[in-house]
Amino acid sequence: MILLVSTTAFAANGSTHRIILLHPTVGNIENALSLVKDGLIDIPNLEMLGVYYADENYDYSASEKYLAEHHIENYHLKKVEGKLTLDNLFRKNACTRLFHQLFENADAILFFGGPDIPPSIYGAKQELLTSVTDPMRHFFEASFFFHLIGGSQNPNFKPFLEERPHFVIRAFCLGMQTMNVAAGGTLIQDIPQDVYGIRDVEDVLKMSPAMMHRNYFNGFSANQDIFYGHFHPIRLVKDGYFVTDAGFPETTIPYVLSAHHQCAGKIGQNLKVIATSLDGKIVEGLQSTRFPNVIGVQFHPEQDFLYYPLRTFERKNNESFSPNKLLERTNSLAFHKLFWKDFSRKVAESEK
Numbered sequence: 558m559i560l561l562v563s564t565t566a567f568a569a570n571g572s573t574h575r576i577i578l579l580h581p582t583v584g585n586i587e588n589a590l591s592l593v594k595d596g597l598i599d600i601p602n603l604e605m606l607g608v609y610y611a612d613e614n615y616d617y618s619a620s621e622k623y624l625a626e627h628h629i630e631n632y633h634l635k636k637v638e639g640k641l642t643l644d645n646l647f648r649k650n651a652c653t654r655l656f657h658q659l660f661e662n663a664d665a666i667l668f669f670g671g672p673d674i675p676p677s678i679y680g681a682k683q684e685l686l687t688s689v690t691d692p693m694r695h696f697f698e699a700s701f702f703f704h705l706i707g708g709s710q711n712p713n714f715k716p717f718l719e720e721r722p723h724f725v726i727r728a729f730c731l732g733m734q735t736m737n738v739a740a741g742g743t744l745i746q747d748i749p750q751d752v753y754g755i756r757d758v759e760d761v762l763k764m765s766p767a768m769m770h771r772n773y774f775n776g777f778s779a780n781q782d783i784f785y786g787h788f789h790p791i792r793l794v795k796d797g798y799f800v801t802d803a804g805f806p807e808t809t810i811p812y813v814l815s816a817h818h819q820c821a822g823k824i825g826q827n828l829k830v831i832a833t834s835l836d837g838k839i840v841e842g843l844q845s846t847r848f849p850n851v852i853g854v855q856f857h858p859e860q861d862f863l864y865y866p867l868r869t870f871e872r873k874n875n876e877s878f879s880p881n882k883l884l885e886r887t888n889s890l891a892f893h894k895l896f897w898k899d900f901s902r903k904v905a906e907s908e909k
Contacts, residue, residue, distance in 0.1 A: 572602060573602045573603075573604050574600050574601065574602055574603050574604070574664045574665075574904055574905065574907070575603075575604045575605070575606060575662060575663045575664055575665075576589075576600075576603065576604075576605050576606070576663065576664065576665045576666070576667060576904065577605075577606050577607075577608050577659055577663045577665070577666040577667070578605055578606070578607050578608070578666075578667045578669070579607075579608055579609070579666070579667065579668050579669060579698055579701070579732070580607075580609060580615070580668075580669045580671060580694065580698075581607025581608070581609060581617065581620050581634055582615070582617075582619075582620060583619050583620055583623045585607075585669050585859075586607065586620060586623060586629075586632060587861065588860060588861045589605060589632070589667075589859070590629070590632065591861035591864075592861060592864075592897060595861075595864060597894060597897040597898075597901075598900070598901055599897075599898070599901045599905075600901050600904050600905050603631065604631045604632075604633075605631060605632040605633070606632075606633050606634075606635055606659075606663070607620065607632065607633070607634045607635065608635045608637060608659060609634070609635075609636060609637070609694075609697075610636075610637050610638075610641075610693060610694060610696075610697035610698075611636050611637060611638040612641070612693040612697075613691055613693050613694040613697065614690065614691040614693065614694070615691055615694065617634065617636075620634060621634060635659075637652055637655055637697065639651030639652040639655065641693070641696045641697060641700055642696075643677055643678070643696070645700075646678065646696055646699055646700040646703065647700070647703050647708060647710035647711045647714070647739075648711050648714060649714075650700065652697070652700060652701070653704060656700075656701050656705075656717070657704070657717060660704075660705065660717045660724070664724075664725065664904050664907045665724070665725035665726065665727070665900070665903075665904045665907070666705070666725075666726050666727075667726075667727050667728070667732070667859075668698060668726070668727070668728035668729065668731075668732030668733075668735055668736070668853075669729055669730075669731070669732055669859070670729050670730035670731045670732065670816070670857060671691070671694065671730075671731040672688060672689065672690045672691060672731070673687045673688050673689050673690075673746075673819060674689070674695045674699070674731070674734060674735065674738060674744060674819075675689045675692045675695055676744070676746065678695060678696070678699055678738055679738045679742065679743045679744060680743070681743060681744075681746075683746075684747060684750075684751075686746065686747040686750065686818070687746045687819070695735070698732075699735050699738055699739050700739075702728075702735050702736055702738075702739035702740075703716075703739040703740075704716065704717055705717050705718055705724075705726065705739075705851075706718055706726075706736070706739065706740060706827070706845055706847070706848060706851055707740070707826070707827070708739050708740040708741040708825060708826050709740065709741030709825065709826040710741050716848075718847075718848045718851070721907075722847070722848050722849075723848070723849070723850050723903075723907065724848065724850060724851075724907070725850045725851075725900065725903045725904050725907060726848075726850065726851040726852070727852055727853075727900060728851075728852070728853035728854070729853075729854060729856070729857055729858070729859055730815075730816070730817055730854075730855060730856065730857055731817075732853060733842070733843055733853030733854055733855050734819060734820070734821065734855075736825070736828070736843060736851070737821045737824065737825045737828060737840075737843060737853070738825070739825065740824075740825025740826045740827060740828050740845075741826045742821060742822065742823050742824050742825030742826075742828065743821075743822040743823040744819050744820065744821060744822050745819060745820050745821070745822045746819055747818050747819065748770055748817075748818055748820055748839065749761050749764075749818070752820075752838050752839070753768070753838075758773050758777050761773050762774070762777075766787070766789055767789050767790055767834070767835045767836070768789075768834065768835075768836060769787050769789060770787060770789065770815045770816075770817055770818065770820070770834075770839065770855075771786070771787055771815060771816050771817055771818055772784060772785060772787045772816070783870060783871040783872065784870040784871065784872055784878075785816055786814045786815060786816040786857070787814070787815050787816065788812045788813065788815075788880070788883055788884075788887075789812065789813065789815060789834070790810045790811065790812050790813075790835055790887075791810070791811060791813055791832050791833065791834060791835070791841040791842075791856070792810060792832065792833050792834070792835055792837070793805060793807055793809055793810075793811075793832050793842075794807075794829075794830055794831050794832060794833070794842075795807040796829075797829065797830070797831025797832065797844055798831045798844045798849075798852055799831060799832060799842065802849070802899065803895055803896065803899045804895070805892065805895070809892065810835070811887070811888070811889040811892035811893075812883065812884060812887040812889040813841070813854075813856035813857070813858070813889070814856055814857045814858075814860060814863065814880065815855065815856050815857070816857065817855065820839050820855060821840040821843065821855075824840070827845055827846050827847040827848075828843045828844065828845055828846065829843065829844055829846050830842065830843060831843060831844045832854070839855070840855060841854065841855045842854045842855065850903055858893045858896050858897070860880075862881070863880050863881060863884060863893060864881060864890075864893070864894075865881055866879060866881045866882060867879070868880070868881065
C-alpha cells in the first residue's frame, strides 16, 4: 500500500508536532501513515521521526528506500550511535545526550512490537522458549525508556519526564514489556508454560480462547490459520487510564489483537496495572503513576487493517474473516478508535 503524506498540508503559521517512532520498519511506517491518512491520528502539523540504533541487527535500508521512492516528506529517519552494554543501560551513557535531544524536540514517543527481550537485561536466566534475535535493539530501547521514566535499578537517576511530566508515550506489546523492564520490572518468559503449566501446542489449543495470547495454529499443521494474531477479550481496571482518562465504563470488555508469548511479571517502579486478561493472570496494560500520559498495552491497536472493513485474512479451514468486522461485532472498534482520539488530543495539546 502506498501512502503519501505531504508537509504541504501543514498550516503556514502552525507549530509542528513531532512524534518519535522506535523501530521504523516499512510495516511500522505504513501503519503510522495509514492512521494519519484515515484520521485516527488527528494531530495538526504532524512530523514523524523514525529512530533506531546503529548496532541493531535489523537493516533499515528498505525503510530509507520506501520513504524516498514514495516522496514522503514528513517522515524522517534518525540513526543513533554510541556504545551500550549491559552494565550502562540504566545510567548515563554514550547515548544519553542524544536521548535527551530527541525528547526535547518531540511531543510523543511510540514504542512498537517485536521479539523477545534478553532476560539478562532484567536479571534473569534465559529459558529455552525465549528467542532473542536482536539484542542490541533491546539494549537501545530499554535504555531510552529508562532515561524517560526512570527505574528502580538507579534510584538517583533523574528521568527526563520530570522536565515535562505530561509528555505522551504509548508502547505496544514488546513496547510495554520494555516499559516494565526499564522501570525495573521483570517478564514471564512463556505464558502457557510459566503461567498455566502447559508445554504442548495440542494442549494450548484446548484452552479457552480468552486465555490464549497468540495464534498457535501457525506452524502447527498443514491446516494452518494464516492470520498471525489472536483476538481475545480484556478486563479494564477501574482506577486505570482506560476508565479514568479515556472514559470507558469499568464494565467494558473489549476484544484486542495479540501476538505474544511473554508478559509482565514483577511490575516496575511507579507503574500500575490498568488492564488484565479475563482471568486476571496476564497484564494487558500499564500506566505510570508518576507520569500519567505514559501508557503501555500488551496488544496492537496500531495495526491499520483493524480499521478497514474490506481487509480480510484467511483462517483455518480456508475461512476468511475481517478483523474490523470482528471488532464491530464485539463492540470493540470504538475502544480502539477512542484510544487514538485520546492520544491525538493529548499530543495536540502538549507544549515543548
